[in-house]
Amino acid sequence: MTTQADLEQFQKFQEFMKWQQMQGGQQPGGSTASVATPVVKKHVRLEATATKGTVVGQATGTVKATLRDTDGEPLQDKEIVFILTTSRQELGRTATDPNGVAQLSAGSNIGDPQLWIEALGTGFTAQFAGTKEYYPAEAKATVRASIF
Structure with missing residues (x-):
């Protein structure tokens, strides 16, 4: 009262x-x-898209995520980390382009081929750690395996 x-x-x-x-x-x-001026963080939308991978010869695949603000505007130069959904091992990391897209492929970042094989089976998670301006976000997707 x-x-x-x-x-x-x-x-x-x-x-x-x-x-x-x-x-x-x-x-x-x-x-x-x-x-002190309070910092007001903004929410983001992170979308991980299903990609296609192959298991012939050597495991290959591409993982992709799109980061946008709540108005749908792409966020450029923000680091996205791609990890395996089950084991939480890192596949790699890359920055978003002018369209807010971060893409990582086994061909350009071969790392451990076993990790890519696991991604084909269990899927991946894209993570944005957040910044002073934006909250963190996480999104999951599966990888469709192909033999060709």
């Missing part, structure tokens, strides 16, 4: 803040007040 004393105290606080703004942030005695 708000009392009359609470309202009066709030009004005094508001008057002080106005006075402080007029003084250019100067507090009594000449010291400068530092008022």
Whole structure:
């Protein structure tokens, strides 16, 4: 319950803040007040898309994720980490392009072929760790295996 004393105290606080703004942030005695501006993070949409992989000769495949803000605008130069869904081992990492797309293929980042074989069987997870401006996000997808 708000009392009359609470309202009066709030009004005094508001008057002080106005006075402080007029003084250019100067507090009594000449010291400068530092008022921290709260950081408001934004949510993102991360979508991992099903890709196709092959197991003939050598395991190959491509994993892909698209990162957008809540208005649907692509987010460029944001690192996406691709990991195996079950074992949580890292397949690799790459930055998003101007369309917000991060793509990693076994051909360009061969790493451990066994990891790619596991991805064919269990799927992968794309992770965005977040930034000062954006919250983190995670999305999962499967890899359709092909023998050709």
